[in-house]
Amino acid sequence: MRFQRLDLLKFGKFSERSLELPDSTTDFHLIVGPNEAGKSTLRAAILDLLFGIPVRSPHGFLHPLNELKLGASVSNGETSLDFVRIKAQRQTLRTPADGVLPDLALEPFLGGIDRDFFDRMFGLDHFRLVEGGNDILNAESDIGRILFQSAAGVASLGTVRDQLAAEADKLWAPRKSTERAYYAAADQLELANGALKKASVRTKVWADANSAVETLRESLEAARTSWRELDMRRARLERVRRLAPLIDALSQNDAALELLKESIDLPEDAAQALSQAERDIARAEAGLKIRKGEVDAAKESLSAISVDEPLLSAEPRIAALEARRVRYEPYARDIERRKSEIQALQGDIRRACLDLKWAYESEADLLLNLPSLLIRRKLSDLARKASGIEQTLKAAEASERAKKSDIGSLEAQLDCLSEVKVTAGLRAALRKAQSLGDPAQVPEKQRALAEKAEAGLDAAMRALGVWRMNLEDLSKLQLPSGEALSRRLRERQNLDAQVKSLSEDLSEQISAVGEAELRVNQFTELRHPTTYAMVEQARAERDEKWASVKQRTDDFEVDAEQFESAMQDADTLADTHLSNVEDVTELQSRKDELERQQHAQTRLEHQLETAKEQLETFSAEWSALTTAAGLDGLPLEDASDWIRKKDGALDRGHALLEVQTDAQSALNALASATQELRAVLEENGVAQVSDENLSALCIQAEHLISEADGVKGRREALNGQLVTARQVYAALQDDLTEARKELASWAADWAATLSDAGLDAAYDTGTVEGALELIGEIEEKARKACGIQAERIDTMKADLALFAEDVEALCGTIAVPLGDQEPAEAVQQLVIKVRLANEARGERERLTAALRAAEQHVAELETAKQEAEAIIEPLKARAGVSTREALAECIAQSDEKRRLLEEASRLRRDLTAGGDGQSRQDVEAEIAAANLPEIATEIAALSGDLKTVVERQGALSAELATAESTLTAIGGSDAAAQAEGQRQEALSKMADAAERYVKVFTAARLLRWSIDRYRQDKQGPMLAKASAIFAELTQGSFERLVVDFDKQPMVLEGRRPDGKHVGISGMSDGTRDQLFLALRLAALEIRLEQASKLPFIADDLFINYDDARSAAGLRALASLAKQTQVIFLTHHHHIEALARDTLGDAINVVHL
Structure with a gap:
């Protein structure tokens, strides 16, 4: 599968952004952008696009989560699909037109992989690259782990295996330890069995113990009753002593309140309000006195000020005139x-x-x-043209004379040249001779080439070592192909690995058998269990003695005693056997375990012997093959290298033969060229042809040809120059005529223009x-x-x-007389008057504002005084007084009454809190009934009695605890049930530990088996591919990767060009990263040969690489791009230039 296009419609920082990824032979796409341009977002987008957007996606910061949307166009060579992925609970795959696609629509393209596997196998960033390099270092001594976790992209595989091994060791191991779960449960079982045996009851002992317990309980209850009575008396006396002062203070407070019951209740802040109002009134009266004085002063000052308003109204005109005056x-x-x-x-x-x-x-x-300006410009133009016209005429006359002289000279030179001719054969013979090179150096050059070829052949033959032979024998050798040798080498490596693995397993198994035997011996010596075989043997001896008694009549007493002794021994052993059946079972279990371990040892020994026989058979077959070929003793590991050197020696031999043939051909060509050139020179009229070597003949031929070519070229050049000179001469004559006409026209125009300008014609x-x-x-x-x-x-x-x-x-x-003043002087006087009038108006305005402010302050102070008096009036009315002094007295009485009420409330609260639930009347009755002076003495006496009772309680409690413990220990308790429960719990723990141990131990063994199996299957092809990639990534610093089979366990090493081996720990951090990258790419290439092809996403892998190794890494990725699509993300712009220099136009560059 590959991406034709990625659509970042609404995802992260992207909106409606499409990335075109066109297909090509090298399917390499470099995506470049600065930091925070969205490269990490793009990586996450690819995962979310293929496998779904998570519920809590971190990429919803620009667009709402429910609007996140991605799209793409993908193909797998046969079919293609345009689709959109949206953020939803279901039906997240849509067509571009928002039609619903099945959830399995991408399955044919993904090949059944999941999100985690795609991210791990087809994604690699700088962090994983460094982590992989560190993990390779940690797994240095385990080549299987290195290959497995590099191929699978699983980091820290060794940590997982170590954790499994550590957990298994904590569960069970041959050596007993209290820290292991199984043995801890076994110890718990042994303790439970002992407790169960001890849990038995005898009736009389239990009855006595139970009677003692009941008597002690009754005594203890009587002591507790006495303590409660004494404590109640002491509490009552303490309450009387504690509350007597409160009752007295409460009575006094009630008396004081009775005196103030007629006083009027005023607000709590009445005193503060009265004080604040009096201060406000005093402050307002003082302020009024000051402000009224300010009002009178301002009015007096205003009456003395006069302002010239007409003059001020004309101020703008005066200011304008002043500006003009200046x-x-x-x-x-x-x-x-x-x-x-x-x-x-x-x-x-x-x-x-x-x-x-x-x-x-x-x-x-x-x-x-x-x-006029036109006449003057015409005169200036004519003056400028005058010198040019004169110079043009003189130059035309001089050129005409010089060219006429040149024509005569050329005609004379042509008449003096003589003609020299050479044939085409001479030229061809010279060209042929020159093509052979320096005749004197040809033999020396051929001899040097022959010596070099012989030296190369000799070095190649020496490289064959002890298996050196002549070229004819080497060419006749019939040896296995490179693929066959690789297959044999892998088979040999697998056999070696099998022998070493079985040797390790056998060594471990021998140790396990020894430990099992030690456990059987130690258990027998420690517990001395009575086995069924011992019982059978004792019974046989008993039966033998009984038969002897029945058969003999003499010495009957002696035989009877022996029989009784034997019978007693047999019964004793039978009883002992029945009583320690668990020890016998444990011993039998350990013996069974020993037998299983011995059987496993026998099986491993047989497998090891078989593997060694297969290795010896393989070695014998190889030895027979090499002996038949005349290569006796050639190691299989060196066979491929020796065949390569053999092919090199044959190539050197063929090269030497070609050099010798070329040398003879060169000498023959020299002789032929010499004879031909001598004959052609004689045909061309050379009187004295040199008898020397070919070099001298070439010089004569070159001289003759050069002379003929020189004469011919000179004649052609002179003829061409003569034709050109005659053409130029005719043109010069025309130019001379035109120059004379132009001079006459200028003279006439000059005279007319001087007249028009009124200047002298001379x-x-x-x-x-x-x-x-x-x-x-x-x-x-x-x-x-x-x-x-x-x-x-x-x-x-x-x-x-x-x-x-x-x-x-x-x-x-403005009615100001001007008089005899100058206008400027009058304006200056007006400016002064305006300034004085402005000052008077400003002072008037200032005094007016001050007057208004003072009057406003007077009004505010009068208002404040009235408000303060208004605050006091309600208090006076409520208190029924007319003066502030009387009001202050009423407020003081109200505050004192309020204080007494609060104090009474506090005293009642304290009385309630300390009265132990007693009412005031009850407390007063207790106080009245008590003898207050003697209370302290009575409390001290009661404290002594309480101490005695407490000590008695302590002694009785201790005796009762001892009696109850004795009663519990001797029977009538659930000790047997508890012991049985602990026993079952221990058995359950042992079963759980055993079951968990089997799972963990099996998982560790399966992981180890998977690693070894992967190493056996993939080690050869993967190391071959990884070696080539690693050599390129390290720029030849390492020649290839090798496995050291002599070390236990086998280790992976890098081989330098000088043959030196370097372990993983000896490599630099960057080199280890490159080793991990080489292994990952090799594993990926092997997978691509066997499974569906998916895009490989690389994110800034070359941060720590220099330019040379970065270029090597780009070449390695480009090689991978010939098998599958590679998308490389980086924020380093120099990587783009480096990629273009390294890979040319084979890459597609996308800028974010």
Whole structure:
């Protein structure tokens, strides 16, 4: 199965996002995004899409849980399916059109796997990669565990097995220990049996003990009754002593209340209210005196202030005039400066007109008579063109003369060239000779190649070791194929592993037999059980003695005594046998266990012998095969490597033969090329052909050909140059004519334009350019002078005139005479008056506000005084008084009455609490009847009597407990039932421990068997694939993975290119991670060959890898992508560049 498309419709941070995953030969998809871009969400989405969204999904933070939705398009090569997964209780698979799909619609694509298996087998992230590397280190000495948990993706498999073994050891083991559940239950059973035997009853003893118990109980009850009576008397006296002061205080309180019964009850806070009201009244009266003085002072100050309102109403106009005055103040000085500027400009204009011989009256007339801008620009343009036209004419004349000279020179050179010709055969013979290389180095090169090939062949032959033979014999060898050798090697490894496993099991079984024998011997020595066989033997001896008695008549007494002794022994043994039947059963059980262990040992010995015979048969077959091939003693482990070296030696031999053949062919080619080149040189007219080697002939041929080519190229070049020169000469003549015409036209245009500009016709271009500059300067300065007069001087005069009119109008409006003052001076005086008027108005406003505030304070104080008096009035009315002094006295009486009532209530509560349920009248009667001065003496006497009674109770209680214990111990109790219950409980615990032990021990053995079985079946193919991947991941740092069969147990190691082996503990953390990755990918490839193909999800596996090993990891994943779809998630953008450099366009990159 593969994903064609993933739709993140409403999931996590995604909304309506689709990821296209197109199919290709290398089905590799790189998904890149920054942190928190949603890569982890994408991994979770794939699981939820395939297996359902959990009830409590953590991805409902953006969309409501009931709206979560995912979609995809999947295919398995034969069929495809577009579907949607929603969050619901049922019918969660839907079509894109929201049609219901069956719950098993994905089953043909998933192949029956569940969520956990898919996540474990087809998912790998950095955390699992590191965890897998650490687990490999922990399982270093167990190759089966390494392969199994790497293939299954199950981490900490060793922890599970260790936990099972530890639990089994806590349940049962051959060695007895109180910490083991079975033996603890056995001890409990033994104690219960002993208690059961002791639980018997005798009637007389029980009756005496029961009578003693009843007598002690009666004595104890009488002592308790006496104690209760004494305690009641002491309690009554204590109550009288404790409550007498309370009764006295309560009587006094009642008398005081009787005196105040006519007083009026006022509120509890009446005194506080009266005090607060008096303080408020005093504060208000003091404040009124101060505020009324402030009101009078403010009114007096207001009457002395006068404000000029008309002047203040004109304040905005005055402020505007003041601003204009400030702005116009520099106008007088500026006007004078501008007039000076105009005079300076007029002087410059006058001098320029004198240079041009023009008359100057005014700037306006001068501007009207100046040449127009078009005429001046035309003059400037003609002046610029003059030098160009003259230069063009001179250049045309010079070029025409030079080109005519060039044509004559070219014609002379062509006449002097002589013709040299060579044949095509000479060129072909030279090319053939040159293709052979340096003739002097060809023999040396071929000899070096031959020596190198011979050295390679010699090294390859030496690598064959003691099985070295000639090439012909090597080529005739008939050896097994690589697959057959691998199969034989796996068979040999399986046999070795079987022998070692059986040896280990036999060793453990021998120990188990020894422990079983020790348990039988120890139990026999400790318990000395009487077996049925011993009873049978004693009975046989008894019967023998009886037969002797019946047969003999003499020595009858001696035989009778022996018979009686034998009969007594037999009966004693029979009784003993019946009494310790449990010991006999236990002994028989241990003997049965010993017999089973011995049987298992015999079976393992037979299996080990069979396995050794199979290994010897396999070794003999291999030895016969190698001896027949002439490779006697070649180990099977080295056979594949030796065959590879043999093939290398044959390849070296073939290479040497090819080098020798090529050397002879090269020498023949040199001789042929030399003869051919000498003949062609003679045909081409070379008078003296060299008799030396091919190099000299090549030099002669090259010289002749170079000379002929040089003459031919020179002639062709000169002819081409001559044709070009003649064409250029004709064009130059035309250019010269055009240049002369252009000069004549310019002269006529120049004279006419000078006349239009009013300039002397004799002016040359330089003079005209100067005149144009003067005309431009005159125009600029004339316009500037006119602008200063109109825009600055006239404008400022107009502003000053309007300012004077506005000042005069304002003074008339506010009735202020202007007199002889200047407008600016008058405005300054008005500004001062406005400031003084504003100050007077501000002071008036301030005093008015102060007056209003003081009057408001007076009103507030009068209100406060009235409110305080209003608070007191109800209290006066209730108390029936008219003055505050009388009210204060009434409040004091009310508070005292309230205090006495509260005190009476408190005393009654204390009396109730300490009266032991007695009423006040009862307590007063007890106090009246008691002799208060003698109470302390009576209490002390009663305490002494109570102490005596308590001691008596203690003694009787101890005697009663002893008597009851004796009665319980001798019978009439449930001791036998309890003992039997404890016995059954112990048996139940032993049965539970045994059952749990069988389950745990079996689980551990099954786990061990699964690991060994997986190692036996998968070790060869998986290690072969993992070796190749591991070598690539480590960049050749490790050549392959090997298994050390000589160690117990077998261990997995890495082999360096120099042959050195490195154990897992000797590898770095990163290398162990790469080993785990290699094993996981190899196991996945083996599974893909046998089961349904599913996408492999990898999440940032190369965080701790450098670029080289990251590229190697990408290549390994790309190799896996040729078998199944690979989706690689990362937030490292350099991985994208590295993947493109490593894999090219074979990958599909998706950005989140």
